[in-house]
Amino acid sequence: MKRDHGGDLDTAIQQYGGTHADWIDLSTGINRQPYPVPAITPAAWTALPAASATAKLVATARTAYRTQGAVLPLAGAQAAIQSIPLLSKPGRAKIMSPTYNEHAAALRALGWQVEDAATAQATAGADLAVIVNPNNPDGRYHDPKSLLALLPKAGRLVVDESFADPYPELSLAPEAGREGLVVLRSFGKFYGLAGMRLGFALGCDADIAALSQVAGPWPVCGPALEIGAAALADTGWARTTIARLMSEIDRMDRMAGLAGWRVAGGTCLFRLYDTPNAEAARAKLATRHIWSRIFPYSDRWVRLGMPGTEAEWARLGAALLEA
Amino acid sequence: MKRDHGGDLDTAIQQYGGTHADWIDLSTGINRQPYPVPAITPAAWTALPAASATAKLVATARTAYRTQGAVLPLAGAQAAIQSIPLLSKPGRAKIMSPTYNEHAAALRALGWQVEDAATAQATAGADLAVIVNPNNPDGRYHDPKSLLALLPKAGRLVVDESFADPYPELSLAPEAGREGLVVLRSFGKFYGLAGMRLGFALGCDADIAALSQVAGPWPVCGPALEIGAAALADTGWARTTIARLMSEIDRMDRMAGLAGWRVAGGTCLFRLYDTPNAEAARAKLATRHIWSRIFPYSDRWVRLGMPGTEAEWARLGAALLEA
Numbered sequence: 001m002k003r004d005h006g007g008d009l010d011t012a013i014q015q016y017g018g019t020h021a022d023w024i025d026l027s028t029g030i031n032r033q034p035y036p037v038p039a040i041t042p043a044a045w046t047a048l049p050a051a052s053a054t055a056k057l058v059a060t061a062r063t064a065y066r067t068q069g070a071v072l073p074l075a076g077a078q079a080a081i082q083s084i085p086l087l088s089k090p091g092r093a094k095i096m097s098p099t100y101n102e103h104a105a106a107l108r109a110l111g112w113q114v115e116d117a118a119t120a121q122a123t124a125g126a127d128l129a130v131i132v133n134p135n136n137p138d139g140r141y142h143d144p145k146s147l148l149a150l151l152p153k154a155g156r157l158v159v160d161e162s163f164a165d166p167y168p169e170l171s172l173a174p175e176a177g178r179e180g181l182v183v184l185r186s187f188g189k190f191y192g193l194a195g196m197r198l199g200f201a202l203g204c205d206a207d208i209a210a211l212s213q214v215a216g217p218w219p220v221c222g223p224a225l226e227i228g229a230a231a232l233a234d235t236g237w238a239r240t241t242i243a244r245l246m247s248e249i250d251r252m253d254r255m256a257g258l259a260g261w262r263v264a265g266g267t268c269l270f271r272l273y274d275t276p277n278a279e280a281a282r283a284k285l286a287t288r289h290i291w292s293r294i295f296p297y298s299d300r301w302v303r304l305g306m307p308g309t310e311a312e313w314a315r316l317g318a319a320l321l322e323a
Numbered sequence: 324m325k326r327d328h329g330g331d332l333d334t335a336i337q338q339y340g341g342t343h344a345d346w347i348d349l350s351t352g353i354n355r356q357p358y359p360v361p362a363i364t365p366a367a368w369t370a371l372p373a374a375s376a377t378a379k380l381v382a383t384a385r386t387a388y389r390t391q392g393a394v395l396p397l398a399g400a401q402a403a404i405q406s407i408p409l410l411s412k413p414g415r416a417k418i419m420s421p422t423y424n425e426h427a428a429a430l431r432a433l434g435w436q437v438e439d440a441a442t443a444q445a446t447a448g449a450d451l452a453v454i455v456n457p458n459n460p461d462g463r464y465h466d467p468k469s470l471l472a473l474l475p476k477a478g479r480l481v482v483d484e485s486f487a488d489p490y491p492e493l494s495l496a497p498e499a500g501r502e503g504l505v506v507l508r509s510f511g512k513f514y515g516l517a518g519m520r521l522g523f524a525l526g527c528d529a530d531i532a533a534l535s536q537v538a539g540p541w542p543v544c545g546p547a548l549e550i551g552a553a554a555l556a557d558t559g560w561a562r563t564t565i566a567r568l569m570s571e572i573d574r575m576d577r578m579a580g581l582a583g584w585r586v587a588g589g590t591c592l593f594r595l596y597d598t599p600n601a602e603a604a605r606a607k608l609a610t611r612h613i614w615s616r617i618f619p620y621s622d623r624w625v626r627l628g629m630p631g632t633e634a635e636w637a638r639l640g641a642a643l644l645e646a
Contacts, residue, residue: 005371005540007371008374010373011374025370030370030371032369034369037368043343045360045519046518047330047332047518048328048351048518050332050333051333075398075520078540078541079539079542102540109537195366195368195371195372195545195546196368197398197541197542213432214432215405216402216404216425217401217425218399218520219402221519221544221546222519223518223519223544
């Protein structure tokens with residue numbers, strides 16, 4: 001089954017022309033001012049990823065995410081989403097919805113019965129509860145204590161923190177290690193390096209050992225181990241980037257407001273707008289080679305990632321204001 | 324469960340000292356004269372891997388492997404090995420043994436009953452038959468017709484061609500697409516870029532769709548898509564590399580012979596030697612910071628990958644001749 005995703009510039013090009021270089025891809029929440037890729041050792045490419053390189057990344061991630069739990073690097077948070085359904089026999093899963101569609105898809109593909117839950121609290125009673133915090137695409141967020149209160153009410157609680165880097169106060173990572181709790185972190189979104197494929201599962205020893213068994217011995221490429229460790233240790237870059245992204249929310253929302261779009265939610269990595277017609281809104285931007293995200297379950301919502309350069313801001317502003 | 328592998332230089336360093344740079348790692352069959360990593364586009368790091376980049380790699384792989392079957396790029400042949408057990412309900416698997424230990428481990432972890440088969444023919448009757456061709460570590464090989472004759476005798480036949488690049492005449496890839504046949508290819512070994520994590524599953528549409536479902540939308544990092552496509556299209560490099568590796572077999576075997584080791588098998592990417600004492604043989608090389616592979620099931624076998632530079636050949640020769 002083919003699922004729709006942001007980042008599908010090939011689709012945009014098929015419909016509206018241009019080349020990859022012509023487009024500003026705002027259809028994802030990937031930071032467009034990426035962490036500068038440092039020099040990579042030749043061995044990162046040539047040798048099987050060394051245990052010591054993985055250990056270094058894990059140690060750095062534990063500090064960055066402020067966790068004492070077990071940490072497993074994987075080829076993106078997506079890889080964790082793919083293997084979570086194998087942690088126990090298929091049962092009944094409840095997912096706070098709407099949200100990132102891969103959770104339900106991966107669970108269903110491996111035999112789980114999946115129900116939407118309108119709120120975090122409504123996931124109670126499931127064999128597996130999934131809550132994305134902050135949520136994509138609407139930005140709904142939960143304080144960690146309220147999520148922790150849900151832990152005894154679910155067979156397993158998966159908290160997907162793919163967009164939590166700018167919001168450390170929301171994170172349940174410091175509680176990872178508790179039985180039944182699995183926290184997912186994405187590297188590529190906040191650090192703007194989604195092509196690198198790096199993410200993490202945080203949890204108790206037994207769950208992380210089981211996920212590691214499913215992932216096999218070398219799930220992450222050597223360059224990602226090195227770049228990830230360098231980036232996660234660079235607290236100055238993270239601080240500066242969070243401040244910049246936070247400061248851009250207002251600018252973005254005002255630009256969208258001038259086009260008649262109302263804020264429906266979001267984070268500092270993406271904004272969700274309520275528009276009169278999502279298809280028309282996307283088409284309007286697409287004719288100017290700016291790609292946005294709409295959703296099969298809403299005919300009004302448009303999600304936009306933050307532009308990168310000032311030139312991209314100018315193009316987005318002009319496109320929003322044009323007829 | 325921790326499985327032993329080649330490429331575990333950290334273990335070597337713990338026991339025998341030195342740094343990664345001091346060691347010649349011959350404990351794997353990874354070519355030590357790697358394909359030169361070409362320039363990578365910034366988008367390969369920053370954007371989610373594009374469908375067009377994957378399609379380009381798949382088209383190149385189909386030509387390189389001379390197959391009309393469906394082709395799925397994965398994060399190493401290992402990733403395919405991890406997901407093969409999910410292609411059908413667990414049953415009885417037979418693996419031509421001894422061989423790469425991850426096949427049995429991955430199958431057992433997902434509930435399969437696994438038996439060793441002494442020959443390829445002895446895999447007949449299994450729900451899942453696994454044959455590595457040419458085999459690691461002993462280099463046993465099978466002509467494609469004899470393997471094809473086994474196809475109707477197994478529920479599914481997995482042929483792992485991780486070391487087949489120098490032996491295109493052995494490959495069943497041209498037959499991939501037949502129902503029940505899955506062919507695995509490794510990229511990292513012959514091209515010397517094991518850290519990049521790239522491999523392929525070739526098969527019929529239904530099996531490849533199922534493996535793709537398990538792998539999720541972006542299993543391979545962006546740089547690997549680009550580098551893989553460039554390398555697999557470079558038939559000149561492949562030809563030169565095969566000729567070099569083939570020409571080195573005799574040199575290697577003579578050097579080992581002078582140390583009193585007898586050829587027990589191998590390919591042009593690794594050689595297997597029968598020695599009086601595998602532990603002692605490994606220790607002898609390890610004190611000179613050359614790492615080799617021994618096996619839990621043999622107290623005589625030592626496997627050596629081919630040295631890369633002339634300096635590495637000289638060091639290996641000296642180490643083999645010393646007391």
